[in-house]
Structure formats: C-alpha cells, structure tokens
Amino acid sequence: MANEAFEPKLVGFLCNWCSYTGADLAGTARMTYAPNIRIIRVMCSGRVDPQFVLKAFIEGADGVLISGCHPGDCHYQEGNYNALRRHRLLSKMLEQFGIERERFRLEWVSAAEGVKFQQICDEFTEQIKKLGPLNLNGGKDEHREA
Amino acid sequence: MNNDKKIKLTINDKPIEVEEGITILQAAKMLDIDIPTLCYHPLLEPYAACRVCVVERKIGENSDLVTSCNTKVQEGMVIYTDSENATKARRLNVELLMAQAPAAEPVQQIAKELGIEKTRFEIEDPNEKCILCGLCVRTCEQIVGAEAISFIERGKNRTVSPPFGEPSEACIGCTACAYFCPTEAITVEDLYGRKVIHNELNLGPSTAILVPIRQAVPMVPVIDEEACIHFKTGECKICEKVCEKEAINYEMEDEEIEIEVGSIILASGFKPFDATRIPAYGYGRLNNVITGLEFERLNNASGPTDGKILLANGEEPKAVGIVHCVGSRDKNYNEYCSRVCCMYSLKFAHLIKEKTNAEIYDFYIDMRCFGKGYEEFYHRLLEEGTKFIRGCVSEVTDLALTEQEEGKLIIHVEDTLLGIVRRIPVDMVILATGLEPGLDQNEIAKIFNISCSQDTFFLERHPKLAPVSTFSDGIFLAGTCQSPKDIPDTVAQAGAAASEALALADKGTFELEPITAEIDEELCAGCQLCIGLCPFTAITYNKEKGISEINDALCKGCGTCVSACPSGASQQKHFRDSQIFAEIEGIFIE
Known part of the structure; x- marks a missing residue:
C-alpha cells in the first residue's frame, strides 16, 4: 500500500534560545529520532508569522510544528504567549481549509529537553503517518504522488 | 540613684570609697576580696537564697550577719568577710546546702575551700543537684521574659517547675535556665527532648549572636533573629549589656541595595x-x-x-x-x-x-x-x-x-x-x-x-x-x-x-545584535499594532511622519512585531519574510 511507504514531510519552526538548543542537545547527545522534520530557526516563536505556516502547507508540508520556550521562560519575555494566541486562531482557520488540527502543533521545549524534542518528533511523525498525506488540492496534486 | 555621692566604708580593715547604691559584694570585688557566691549573677537582681556570701557587719560593739549580695553599702560601714562569726555562719549554710544537694559540684567545691568534709545533716537524695538558688527562675523572668518556671511547694518540698509540672507553652525553649544553672541541675538534653546524634557535632549556630562563618567578610557578629530571645519576648538584651563598645543594635534591618x-x-x-x-x-x-x-x-x-x-x-x-x-x-x-x-x-x-x-x-x-x-x-x-x-x-x-x-x-x-x-x-x-x-x-x-x-x-x-x-x-x-x-x-x-x-x-x-527589526517608512501605515506587542518598548510612534520607529539600542530582535505587521513594513534583519519563505521553499526541493 502507498500509505506504508508514506514518509511525511514536517516543518519545524524552533526558537533560537530553547527549542533550537534543545534540538541541538538531542543532536550532540546522538539521540535518534524520525528524520522527517526540517527545522527552520527563528529567534523567537513569536516571530512565526501565520503566513509561514500557510506557506509550508502550500509548499507540501504534511505537518507543521512550532516550538518555543516554556511559558514564563521566553528569552524575549512574552514572545511565546503571542505564538500561543496565533496558534489557537490559526488552528481554527486551518480546519476550515480542510487541514486537520493535528497537523499543526505547538510545543514547549526547553534547552535541556533533548529527550522531549526526540519524543515530539517521533510522536508527530507517527501521528501524521496515520493521518496520511495532506491533499490540499483534493488529491489532484500529481507531483506529490511520485 | 545619685551616682555623685561617695560612701566611705572599710572591708577587712581596708578603707574604700565607693558610689552610693552598690552592694557590699561589689565593693569587696573592687578591693579584690573574694566572697564565695552561688546564687549571685551580675546580670540578675540579687536574691540571697544560698546565703554563702554572708559577712559580718560591725555596729559599734555589736555585730550582725548580712548577705553581701543584696545589702547596699552605707556610710561608715565596717565589714569583715572572713571573721570567725562570718565563717562559722557560712560553714553552717554550706553544710545545709550539702545536705540539700549532695551532687552539686560547686557546693562541694566551696565546702572543700572551707575545709568541710562532711555535712552533719541528713541527706535525703544523694543525686539531688538543685540548691534552690532561683537563678533559673530569675533568668526566665528577668532576662528571657517568658516566666515559664517558678518555685512550687514550700519547705522541704520546694522545687523548681513549670506550671502543674507539665511542659509549658510559655517556654520558648531557649535553654537560658540551663545555661545559668550553677550546679547543672537543669541540662540541655532534657530540654530539647530529642535525641542528639553526635554530641560534639553541632554544626549549626551555637548562639543567637554569632559570626556566621570563620571566614566571614566583614568579620563582625550578627544576630540570628530566629534564635534570639530578644526577638521572641522583647527581653534579654544581655549582649547589649556586656558590649563595652555599645555596638549592639536591635533596630538594624535587612537592607536591599540596588547597584547598577x-x-x-x-x-x-x-x-x-x-x-x-x-x-x-x-x-x-x-x-x-x-x-x-x-x-x-x-x-x-x-x-x-x-x-x-x-x-x-x-x-x-x-x-x-x-x-x-x-x-x-x-x-x-x-x-x-x-x-x-x-x-x-x-x-x-x-x-x-x-x-x-x-x-x-x-x-x-x-x-x-x-x-x-x-x-x-x-x-x-x-x-x-x-x-x-x-x-x-x-x-x-x-x-x-x-x-x-x-x-x-x-x-x-x-x-x-x-x-x-x-x-x-x-x-x-x-x-x-x-x-x-x-x-x-x-x-x-x-x-x-x-x-x-x-x-x-x-x-x-x-x-x-x-x-x-x-x-x-x-x-x-x-x-x-x-x-x-x-x-x-x-x-x-x-x-x-x-x-x-x-x-x-x-x-x-x-555590540548590538545585528538581527534587530527595522520599519520601512514607505510601507508603514502607522497602525501602531507593533507598539503594543514589543516587550522592550523599542517602538515609538512618530506623529509627524505618521509611522512607527524602532530604537536599535532597545530592540533585542525577537521579531514579534514583524510577524504581526499587516503591511509587511516591519522586517527583521537576517530573518526577513522573504528569507524565511525562501527557506521553506528550499526545504521542499527534491
């Protein structure tokens, strides 16, 4: 079956201070996790413009992750709270476009939580595998079938 | 008390001039004459309970015996501290104390000095240490201010106890009574009521006024408010009484100092x-x-x-x-x-x-x-x-x-x-x-x-x-x-x-971060949405131009304003929208 071979493409927007360092820790500690996620570093999760998420889905992402510092730990004081609010609103909007809520995740990963980052990547990949590919154009997107 | 008035008296034929209001014991001390005492303590009101400090007072041909610790000096007094009469009375008193508290070390010491080997009186309890001097009771009342213990019963049943012989709520557990007890009749172990693991290894502060560590800088003692009796009952103040430099200050409080x-x-x-x-x-x-x-x-x-x-x-x-x-x-x-x-x-x-x-x-x-x-x-x-x-x-x-x-x-x-x-x-x-x-x-x-x-x-x-x-x-x-x-x-x-x-x-x-945000004057509509979002108040509104402006020195480069800007006027250097879009596109190139 096509689904068995399906390897989802995930985009992660990680804040520089906590989550990116956490992902770096997972790397330096030689932890293995699903290779499906591609990471884009931003200075703060508050920098993630909803357009980035939409752009990622349009370009062919099957899931998007935003990860920032734990509440209260933001390097810029409150950027992660802005990210939280935007995530809520954008999730509602994505559902109306037919993009399942599960495809757009917000997580808090601190610089010490390499293990948590590993778990999130594995879990998210697994979840999207179950959901299957995102067919934004009603399954008519031919180059994705290849 | 009029301190200016001087009084002349003789002790053991030595003349001395002292201030009015002091006791015979204090005057004797000035002459280096030693009078044995048990119930006396310089920080407490004299009580004359042990009667070991008894001396002979000559009045013309006659004489009487007085306790030197609580008898004030008088003009022309003639005192003998070790005359036959005084010594006889003292020996009798010590013998009585020996019968009352045979296990009390200081009593035995004084008896030895007076050459008494055995008491003539009947010993009731050979392990008794309390000589009923009242130092503990006076300490608790006058220094600690807790008044948790006092004498109970009378005559031969007289003893020191908290009310009803039960642990008292008034007791603050300061152990001052044990500290003042001259005969170790009250011990600290009893008072703590807990097992002491290694007697010697008391690593905590030993007193309420202490130098915190041996290497402390500055090397001055501080008062541990938790342990200090004064902060519990408002009394004590012994450290203030004994400090000659008058360096003790109970009013001092912790200060918070701001340093840039x-x-x-x-x-x-x-x-x-x-x-x-x-x-x-x-x-x-x-x-x-x-x-x-x-x-x-x-x-x-x-x-x-x-x-x-x-x-x-x-x-x-x-x-x-x-x-x-x-x-x-x-x-x-x-x-x-x-x-x-x-x-x-x-x-x-x-x-x-x-x-x-x-x-x-x-x-x-x-x-x-x-x-x-x-x-x-x-x-x-x-x-x-x-x-x-x-x-x-x-x-x-x-x-x-x-x-x-x-x-x-x-x-x-x-x-x-x-x-x-x-x-x-x-x-x-x-x-x-x-x-x-x-x-x-x-x-x-x-x-x-x-x-x-x-x-x-x-x-x-x-x-x-x-x-x-x-x-x-x-x-x-x-x-x-x-x-x-x-x-x-x-x-x-x-x-x-x-x-x-x-x-x-x-x-x-x-060096400033190179990743600060900047606003394109041409694109900015002056909606001021970014101003409320900036956690560093780096953005201000320029009324003349009708646009928002970013202060480079204050901007830390989080980019929150950039992602909120509806017209795309605000852009973060090195993290421009176009750059991130390009990154996203790059990810999906097979």
Whole structure:
C-alpha cells in the first residue's frame, strides 16, 4: 500500500534560545529520532508569522510544528504567549481549509529537553503517518504522488 | 540613684570609697576580696537564697550577719568577710546546702575551700543537684521574659517547675535556665527532648549572636533573629549589656541595595545531598554515621574535638568505613557523578590513617581520580593499606549477627570483585555525599533569564565554545552552580568568567545584535499594532511622519512585531519574510 511507504514531510519552526538548543542537545547527545522534520530557526516563536505556516502547507508540508520556550521562560519575555494566541486562531482557520488540527502543533521545549524534542518528533511523525498525506488540492496534486 | 555621692566604708580593715547604691559584694570585688557566691549573677537582681556570701557587719560593739549580695553599702560601714562569726555562719549554710544537694559540684567545691568534709545533716537524695538558688527562675523572668518556671511547694518540698509540672507553652525553649544553672541541675538534653546524634557535632549556630562563618567578610557578629530571645519576648538584651563598645543594635534591618552593573557573574554554588534521603544508610538515626562535611568539621583543628577523630562516646575509632557515591550515580537520586567525592574520600582515608590506627574501608563504584596528581594519590593510598572494596553499599545497620559485630556499625555490601556479599563491622561510617543544585536554582534562572539543564544546574551557552557564558548577554557562570566541580576547576572557571566580564567592560562599547527589526517608512501605515506587542518598548510612534520607529539600542530582535505587521513594513534583519519563505521553499526541493 502507498500509505506504508508514506514518509511525511514536517516543518519545524524552533526558537533560537530553547527549542533550537534543545534540538541541538538531542543532536550532540546522538539521540535518534524520525528524520522527517526540517527545522527552520527563528529567534523567537513569536516571530512565526501565520503566513509561514500557510506557506509550508502550500509548499507540501504534511505537518507543521512550532516550538518555543516554556511559558514564563521566553528569552524575549512574552514572545511565546503571542505564538500561543496565533496558534489557537490559526488552528481554527486551518480546519476550515480542510487541514486537520493535528497537523499543526505547538510545543514547549526547553534547552535541556533533548529527550522531549526526540519524543515530539517521533510522536508527530507517527501521528501524521496515520493521518496520511495532506491533499490540499483534493488529491489532484500529481507531483506529490511520485 | 545619685551616682555623685561617695560612701566611705572599710572591708577587712581596708578603707574604700565607693558610689552610693552598690552592694557590699561589689565593693569587696573592687578591693579584690573574694566572697564565695552561688546564687549571685551580675546580670540578675540579687536574691540571697544560698546565703554563702554572708559577712559580718560591725555596729559599734555589736555585730550582725548580712548577705553581701543584696545589702547596699552605707556610710561608715565596717565589714569583715572572713571573721570567725562570718565563717562559722557560712560553714553552717554550706553544710545545709550539702545536705540539700549532695551532687552539686560547686557546693562541694566551696565546702572543700572551707575545709568541710562532711555535712552533719541528713541527706535525703544523694543525686539531688538543685540548691534552690532561683537563678533559673530569675533568668526566665528577668532576662528571657517568658516566666515559664517558678518555685512550687514550700519547705522541704520546694522545687523548681513549670506550671502543674507539665511542659509549658510559655517556654520558648531557649535553654537560658540551663545555661545559668550553677550546679547543672537543669541540662540541655532534657530540654530539647530529642535525641542528639553526635554530641560534639553541632554544626549549626551555637548562639543567637554569632559570626556566621570563620571566614566571614566583614568579620563582625550578627544576630540570628530566629534564635534570639530578644526577638521572641522583647527581653534579654544581655549582649547589649556586656558590649563595652555599645555596638549592639536591635533596630538594624535587612537592607536591599540596588547597584547598577554592566555584567553579572553567577556563583550561587551547590547544596550538599541530604543523606537522610537514603534511610538504609542510617544517617540521623545511627550514632557515628556522619557526612563528609561533618567529618571535615570533626577533623578541623578548630572543630569540636580540636581536630581529633573521635566517636560520639569520645573514643578513637578502630575501623572506619567510607561510602562513596552517596546520592550520586544513582537513578533514584542523581544520575550524574558529583566529581569531588572520590578525591575527598581518599583525603579522609589518608587523614584518618595519619591521625589514628584505624582500619579504613573505602566502598566505591568506580574510582574517579581524573585530575592532575589524583591517580598518584590513589596509588599512595593503596600502598598505605586502605582497603578498597568495589561495590555499592546496600545497608548500614547496628543489628549484630555475631559477637564480633556487637556494638559496631555493620556495612552490608556486595564485593563485586570477589563476587560475594560481605558484612564489615566498623565504628564510624562517613557518607561521601554528592553535590546537588541549589534549592532556588530555577528562581535564579528566571530572574536572570537563563536556562537550567536537565539536572537543574545552570546551562552554559555552549558546552565547549562558551562554557562560562549564558543565553543572556553579560551574565556569566562560575563554579558549582553550573555543574559539580572541584576547587581547581571552579577557580579556573571563575577566572574565565571574570575576564569575560572585564572584556565587556574594557571595550567601552557594546555590540548590538545585528538581527534587530527595522520599519520601512514607505510601507508603514502607522497602525501602531507593533507598539503594543514589543516587550522592550523599542517602538515609538512618530506623529509627524505618521509611522512607527524602532530604537536599535532597545530592540533585542525577537521579531514579534514583524510577524504581526499587516503591511509587511516591519522586517527583521537576517530573518526577513522573504528569507524565511525562501527557506521553506528550499526545504521542499527534491
């Protein structure tokens, strides 16, 4: 079956201070996790413009992750709270476009939580595998079938 | 009292002129005439209970006997402190006290000085120590202000007691009564009502006014408000009375001082592992089970035993067990190695060998002698005859199975090199407790906007390239707040942190982040949405131009305003929308 071979493409927007360092820790500690996620570093999760998420889905992402510092730990004081609010609103909007809520995740990963980052990547990949590919154009997107 | 008025009197034919209002005892002291006392204390009102200070007062041809502690001097007084009459009366009084309290040491002392061997009176209780001098009662009333004890009953049933002979709520447990008791009739152990593990090892403050540590800077005593009687009852103030320099100030309060600085070095240190968390090792429950820090105190020349290594009963140990990795390298407590315990345990073994003839057993998991000269020291210990047993100690117990183990502490351990379980009887067990992050580590991290690693030690910016920096500019780390480390490593890191801080100050200029946001004047519609979002108040509205403007010095480059800008006027350098879009596109190129 096509689904068995399906390897989802995930985009992660990680804040520089906590989550990116956490992902770096997972790397330096030689932890293995699903290779499906591609990471884009931003200075703060508050920098993630909803357009980035939409752009990622349009370009062919099957899931998007935003990860920032734990509440209260933001390097810029409150950027992660802005990210939280935007995530809520954008999730509602994505559902109306037919993009399942599960495809757009917000997580808090601190610089010490390499293990948590590993778990999130594995879990998210697994979840999207179950959901299957995102067919934004009603399954008519031919180059994705290849 | 009129202090100007002088009074002339003679004591033992020596004339003296003194101020009005003082007692015969005080006047005698000025002449270096010794009058024995038991119930007198200079800080308390005289009570004349023991009547040992009795002296003869001549009035013309006649004379009478008065207690010198509470009789005020009078003009023309003639006093004899050791005349026949006075001595006779004193001897009688002492003999009566000897019958009342045969076990009281100071009474026996005075009796010896007066040449009394035995009392003529009947002894009721040979173990009685209380001479009913009332020092304790007066202390509690006049100094402590608690009034928790007083005399009860009369005549031969008279005794000191709290109300109804039961522990009193008025008692604040200050133990001042025991301190003032001249005959040790009241003892501290009774008052604490708890088991004292190692009598000598009182590591806490011994008094309420104290120099906190021997190396304190500035080297001045402070008052421990928690322990000070004055802050409990409003009385006491003994320290104020005895301080000649009048340096005691009860009004002084903690101050918060604000200092403007350019950089901060965090060196908040560690917390020693609490050995009571491993009940199987018996710390706090078994005598002679002590932690590494307590051993340091015991071994210190200025310590409670003057540096002698002694057991709780005052004897020298014949066998000592040192248990490594207490609270370290253990998934139940801390997974990490505390780094210092192996070496300090070896040091202890060496010192015990030097000072005693004890057999020393070192129980280790792995020997971690990682530093310069450390491995050599380990080999020296091996040659000295310290017995190293590889294995994790499972239990320390005082339950003897054989006669040999009777009265000993038995260390139960699996010797992994021999592959057998052993029981080793020793007299003293030293637990090499590890290092733990400070209690308020997370709070400090929040204040300085830095991170903690998984074990809650502070996280450095980069483990190899920036080991003293943090994610906050100008905040540096030194010592065990970052990870467990020994003194050489701490000194090295502290030096690095200091020079990092100096490098910032020396430059005189500050490098701004290149990633600040900027606003395109052409695109900005002046909606001011960004102004409310900026956590650093870096954006202001320019009314003349009708646009928002960013102050480069204040902007930290988070980009929150950029993602909110509806017209795309606000852009973050190096993180422009177009750049990130390009990144996203790049990801999906097959």
